[in-house]
Amino acid sequence: MLLQQIINGFMIGCVYALTAMGGTLIYGILRILDIANAAAYVVGAYLGWVIYATTGNLAVAFFLSMALTGAIGVLIQKFIYTPILNKPNIIPIVPLITSVGIFIFTGDFIRLLVGPEIKDFGVILPFSVIKLGRIVINPEWILIIIMTAILLSLLWFVLNKTKLGLAWRATAGDSEIAETMGVNIQKVMALSYIMGYGFASAAGMMIGVLYSSIYPTMGDIPSYKMLAIIVLGGLGNPIGTIAAGLVIGLSETLISAYVGSVIPRDAIAFLVLITILLVKPTGLISRKNSI
Amino acid sequence: MYAIVVATNIGIFVLLALSLNIIAGYAGQSSIGHAAFFGIGAYTSAVLTSTLGVNFWLSLPIAFVVTGLIGALLGLASMRVKEDFLAITTIGINFVVVAIFQYAPIFGASLGMSVSKPSLFGVKMDNLMFLILVGALIAAMVIFMRIIEKSWFGLALASIRNDEAAASSLGVNIVKFKVLAFAVGTAVAGLAGGVYAHYMTFIYSSDFAFLVSISILSMVVIGGIGTIRGPIVGAIILGIAPELFRFISDYRMIVYGGLLVLMMLFQPQGIVGNGSFLVNKFEALFGKGRKKSVVS
Numbered sequence: 001m002l003l004q005q006i007i008n009g010f011m012i013g014c015v016y017a018l019t020a021m022g023g024t025l026i027y028g029i030l031r032i033l034d035i036a037n038a039a040a041y042v043v044g045a046y047l048g049w050v051i052y053a054t055t056g057n058l059a060v061a062f063f064l065s066m067a068l069t070g071a072i073g074v075l076i077q078k079f080i081y082t083p084i085l086n087k088p089n090i091i092p093i094v095p096l097i098t099s100v101g102i103f104i105f106t107g108d109f110i111r112l113l114v115g116p117e118i119k120d121f122g123v124i125l126p127f128s129v130i131k132l133g134r135i136v137i138n139p140e141w142i143l144i145i146i147m148t149a150i151l152l153s154l155l156w157f158v159l160n161k162t163k164l165g166l167a168w169r170a171t172a173g174d175s176e177i178a179e180t181m182g183v184n185i186q187k188v189m190a191l192s193y194i195m196g197y198g199f200a201s202a203a204g205m206m207i208g209v210l211y212s213s214i215y216p217t218m219g220d221i222p223s224y225k226m227l228a229i230i231v232l233g234g235l236g237n238p239i240g241t242i243a244a245g246l247v248i249g250l251s252e253t254l255i256s257a258y259v260g261s262v263i264p265r266d267a268i269a270f271l272v273l274i275t276i277l278l279v280k281p282t283g284l285i286s287r288k289n290s291i
Numbered sequence: 292m293y294a295i296v297v298a299t300n301i302g303i304f305v306l307l308a309l310s311l312n313i314i315a316g317y318a319g320q321s322s323i324g325h326a327a328f329f330g331i332g333a334y335t336s337a338v339l340t341s342t343l344g345v346n347f348w349l350s351l352p353i354a355f356v357v358t359g360l361i362g363a364l365l366g367l368a369s370m371r372v373k374e375d376f377l378a379i380t381t382i383g384i385n386f387v388v389v390a391i392f393q394y395a396p397i398f399g400a401s402l403g404m405s406v407s408k409p410s411l412f413g414v415k416m417d418n419l420m421f422l423i424l425v426g427a428l429i430a431a432m433v434i435f436m437r438i439i440e441k442s443w444f445g446l447a448l449a450s451i452r453n454d455e456a457a458a459s460s461l462g463v464n465i466v467k468f469k470v471l472a473f474a475v476g477t478a479v480a481g482l483a484g485g486v487y488a489h490y491m492t493f494i495y496s497s498d499f500a501f502l503v504s505i506s507i508l509s510m511v512v513i514g515g516i517g518t519i520r521g522p523i524v525g526a527i528i529l530g531i532a533p534e535l536f537r538f539i540s541d542y543r544m545i546v547y548g549g550l551l552v553l554m555m556l557f558q559p560q561g562i563v564g565n566g567s568f569l570v571n572k573f574e575a576l577f578g579k580g581r582k583k584s585v586v587s
Contacts, residue, residue: 033375
C-alpha cells in the first residue's frame with residue numbers, strides 16, 4: 001500500500017502547494033507573512049459553493065470565485081497593507097498582526113453571514129473512480145490534479161512569458177532597482193494579490209470538494225501550515241513552494257500511516273520544517289541574490 | 292469575587308506580555324510562540340507538585356529555571372535562522388511543544404492535568420492571595436525591566452535591534468545577548484505558567500496553543516512594543532475587552548479582528564508606545580521633562 005499512500009500524499013501536497021503559493025507570491029514582493037491568505041481560502045470556498053449552487057457549473061464556480069477573491073485581495077492590499085507598509089519605521093510584526101486581524105474578522109464575518117454549521121459542497125464530476133489493482137484514485141483527486149496543473153502552468157506563463165511577470169520577477173529580485181528601471185510597483189503588488197488570493201481561493205474550493213464540506217473555521221489549520229510551507233520553500237520562491245508543499249504532504253501522509261499517531265498530523269509539518277531549517281536555514285530552495 | 296478572578300487572569304497575561312517584550316521589544320526578535328514557554332512552565336511545576344510532591348513555592352523557581360534553560364537552548368538553535376524564518380520557527384516550536392503535552396502520558400496526555408491549590412503558612416491559597424502573588428511578581432518584573440533598560444545588557448540589546456551588523460562590529464557579542472534575552476524572557480513566562488497552573492488547578496494542552504501566543508503578541512504590540520507601560524496597558528485592554536463586549540458576545544471575534552486591523556492601520560506604535568498619539572499629547576501637556584526610554 002506504499003504506492004497508495006504516496007498518491008494520497010502527493011494529492012494533499014498539491015493542495016498545500018496551491019494554498020501556500022498565494023503567501024509566497026505576496027511575500028516575494030511585499031516581504032510580509034500574510035496569514036490572511038487563509039481568509040481568501042475560506043472566502044473562495046464559500047464563493048465557489050454559492051456560485052456552483054446557482055449556476056451548476058464547476059468550471060464557472062472555480063474561475064469566477066478566483067477572480068472575485070483576487071479582486072478582494074487587491075482591495076485589501078490597496079486600502080490596508082499599502083498604507084501600513086508606507087509608514088516609517090514599521091516593525092515586521094505589525095503587518096503580521098494586521099493579517100491575523102483580517103483573518104479573524106473574515107472568518108467570523110462568514111460565520112455571522114452564513115452560519116457556523118458545515119455546508120455540503122458535493123459536486124457531480126464527469127469522471128469516475130479509477131482502480132488500478134489495489135490502488136484507488138477518486139474522481140475528486142483527478143479534479144485536483146487537473147486544476148493544479150492548469151493553475152501552475154498559468155502561473156508559469158504569467159511569470160515567465162508576460163511583461164508583468166518580468167516586472168514581478170524584477171521586483172522580487174530587488175524592488176528598489178526595479179522601481180528605478182520604471183517598474184510600476186503598485187501594479188506588481190496588485191498582480192501578487194490577484195494571483196495569491198486567487199490561488200488560495202482555488203485551494204479552498206478543492207478542499208471543499210475533496211471532503212464535500214465547508215465551514216467558517218476551515219482556514220484555521222491552513223493559516224499556519226501555509227507559513228511552514230512558505231518558509232520551507234525558501235520564502236518567496238514559487239518553485240520552492242511547490243517542492244515544500246509536496247514534501248509536507250508526503251511526510252504527513254507517510255508518517256501518520258507508518259509511524260502512527262505519536263504526534264498529531266498537524267504538528268508534523270512544523271517538525272519537518274524545524275528539522276530542515278536547522279540543517280539548511282534558508283529553506284529548501286533559497287532565493288537568488290539573497291544574502 | 293468575579294472581579295478578582297478576572298484581575299488575576301489579566302495579571303498573568305501582563306507578566307507574559309512583559310516577558311515577551313524582552314525578546315520582541317528589547318532584542319527585536321520576532322518570537323510568535325511565547326505560549327509554548329508559558330506551557331512548559333505550567334507543566335513543569337504541575338508535574339513537580341502533583342506527581343513528585345514538591346512544594347509549590349519550590350516548584351516556581353524550578354519552573355523558572357527549567358523554562359529559561361529550554362528557552363536559551365531553543366534560542367540558540369533559532370540563531371541559525373533570521374527575521375521571518377525565526378518567526379515561523381517559533382510558531383513551529385509552539386506546535387511541537389503543544390503536541391508533546393497532548394501525547395506524553397507524564398503530562399496527562401489528552402486528559403490534561405489537575406493540580407491542587409497550594410497553601411501558604413498552612414492556609415490554602417484563595418483567589419485574593421493569588422492576585423497578591425501575581426501583583427508582587429508584576430512589580431518585581433517592572434523593577435527588573437527598569438534595571439535592564441539602564442544596564443549594559445539593555446544597551447547591547449538596543450544596539451542589536453537597531454543595527455545588528457554595526458553592533459557586531461563594535462564588539463557586541465550578538466549570540467550571547469540574544470540567547471540571554473531568550474532565556475530571561477522565557478523564564479518569566481515559565482514562572483507565569485507555574486502560577487497559572489496552580490491558580491486554575493487544571494491545565495490542558497490547548498491552554499498554550501498558537502492562538503494564545505498571538506494574543507500575547509497582540510497585547511505587546513497594541514500597548515506599545517519596547518516600553519514597560521505598553522505591554523501592561525495592552526494586556527489589561529485585551530483582557531478586559533471580552534468582559535466589556537459580553538453584551539455583544541456573538542460579535543466578539545469580529546470586533547476583535549476589526550480592532551486589530553484598525554489599530555495597526557492608525558496606531559502601529561501602540562496605544563501608549565513611543566510616538567503614539569496619547570504619549571505625544573501627554574508630553575506636549577507636561578513638557579519634555581520625561582527622558583526618552585532606551586527603546587526609541
